[in-house]
Amino acid sequence: MKLPVKTVERLGRYRRLLLKYQYLEKPYIFSRDLARMLNINPVHVRRDLMLLGVSGSHAKGYDVRNLIDQVSIKLECLIKKDACIVGFGHLGRTVFDLFVEGGTPINISAIFDVSPKSINHTYFGVKCYSIEKLEAVISEKKITLAILAFTGDDVDTIKDLLVACGIKGILNLTSQPIDLPGHVHHEEFDLRTSLIRLTYFSDV
Amino acid sequence: MKLPVKTVERLGRYRRLLLKYQYLEKPYIFSRDLARMLNINPVHVRRDLMLLGVSGSHAKGYDVRNLIDQVSIKLECLIKKDACIVGFGHLGRTVFDLFVEGGTPINISAIFDVSPKSINHTYFGVKCYSIEKLEAVISEKKITLAILAFTGDDVDTIKDLLVACGIKGILNLTSQPIDLPGHVHHEEFDLRTSLIRLTYFSDV
Numbered sequence: 001m002k003l004p005v006k007t008v009e010r011l012g013r014y015r016r017l018l019l020k021y022q023y024l025e026k027p028y029i030f031s032r033d034l035a036r037m038l039n040i041n042p043v044h045v046r047r048d049l050m051l052l053g054v055s056g057s058h059a060k061g062y063d064v065r066n067l068i069d070q071v072s073i074k075l076e077c078l079i080k081k082d083a084c085i086v087g088f089g090h091l092g093r094t095v096f097d098l099f100v101e102g103g104t105p106i107n108i109s110a111i112f113d114v115s116p117k118s119i120n121h122t123y124f125g126v127k128c129y130s131i132e133k134l135e136a137v138i139s140e141k142k143i144t145l146a147i148l149a150f151t152g153d154d155v156d157t158i159k160d161l162l163v164a165c166g167i168k169g170i171l172n173l174t175s176q177p178i179d180l181p182g183h184v185h186h187e188e189f190d191l192r193t194s195l196i197r198l199t200y201f202s203d204v
Numbered sequence: 205m206k207l208p209v210k211t212v213e214r215l216g217r218y219r220r221l222l223l224k225y226q227y228l229e230k231p232y233i234f235s236r237d238l239a240r241m242l243n244i245n246p247v248h249v250r251r252d253l254m255l256l257g258v259s260g261s262h263a264k265g266y267d268v269r270n271l272i273d274q275v276s277i278k279l280e281c282l283i284k285k286d287a288c289i290v291g292f293g294h295l296g297r298t299v300f301d302l303f304v305e306g307g308t309p310i311n312i313s314a315i316f317d318v319s320p321k322s323i324n325h326t327y328f329g330v331k332c333y334s335i336e337k338l339e340a341v342i343s344e345k346k347i348t349l350a351i352l353a354f355t356g357d358d359v360d361t362i363k364d365l366l367v368a369c370g371i372k373g374i375l376n377l378t379s380q381p382i383d384l385p386g387h388v389h390h391e392e393f394d395l396r397t398s399l400i401r402l403t404y405f406s407d408v
Contacts, residue, residue, distance in 0.1 A: 038381050090294040196215075198373050198375045
């Protein structure tokens with residue numbers, strides 16, 4: 001039984017904030033401080049912490065390291081999932097930087113691009129391959145997730161290849177719509193649509 | 205009276221697709237083709253086109269150029285809104301590339317960064333300023349929208365400065381939560397949370 005999306009998002013935010021506090025001398029935190037720092041309703045925070053089965057002390061609050069462990073277990077992110085980035089322009093490099101910085105539940109194990117400047121180069125130990133090697137590398141490295149970060153109109157061709165390779169989840173950052181079979185999880189972010197919303201709804 | 209968010213998003217997607225087709229020899233399109241290419245329910249598409257007050261021909265469909273004009277009027281994007289990008293790493297450059305490519309409703313009129321490599325350089329006619337010049341430049345150029353694309357923990361300081369400068373809308377790409385006064389429109393995309401959702405909900 002999977003948790004609701006909103007709960008997963010909040011747990012992810014707690015984890016990210018807590019990771020910053022874990023090396024303090026006395027890493028304890030009150031749920032009201034967690035709520036305040038993340039602009040989340042304190043009632044939601046307390047309910048989420050109950051869901052994790054952790055309890056805090058009245059005097060000190062919650063043990064940060066224990067909280068990180070429990071959130072990580074709940075989000076199933078103790079074992080990083082193998083992912084690839086398709087497209088290594090600015091957007092692909094943004095995702096890669098997050099991975100290098102740490103704290104994400106993914107392990108980037110391959111990068112694919114079409115530019116000779118990137119192909120066969122290794123970035124923090126991760127090799128960039130020609131897009132033509134997509135199927136072979138995904139199969140060899142048992143990659144299960146893909147992040148689409150290219151521009152251009154090839155999204156359907158790439159998507160079909162990824163599905164045929166047995167990819168289980170796609171984060172589509174291309175601003176192009178894709179249609180996936182039901183067994184492949186689909187996350188999408190479309191920066192162009194965000195810019196339309198920004199201009200339309202801002203009172204300018 | 206503003207349109208609902210979902211309608212705005214769909215109109216934005218139609219516009220983007222139609223812009224690609226406008227230079228065809230006979231730029232006409234059927235609503236069912238628009239629906240199919242964008243993976244949108246055809247009923248929604250027809251309802252949206254009715255809302256625009258355009259009518260198509262049974263034999264040829266809708267006039268693409270007229271449709272682009274009507275959508276652009278409805279989305280109020282004929283006059284581009286002046287925006288700035290704060291943070292010119294990979295993420296800021298992704299947004300800038302979209303602006304240069306065209307079709308977005310924004311006009312990037314300033315870039316702010318902390319890196320001496322970028323400061324005082326001009327990119328496609330747009331100057332990159334030191335973050336210290338934020339207030340002066342926003343005021344001088346009458347910028348009303350801001351895209352936050354930096355990493356780091358200064359988000360509250362920058363946000364307070366922007367609000368004090370009279371910014372009307374913020375697209376927050378920093379993965380840091382911000383709290384804005386009600387009169388400032390807030391769009392947010394948090395790539396780190398997307399990665400958590402991707403790994404948690406994909407069946408891997």
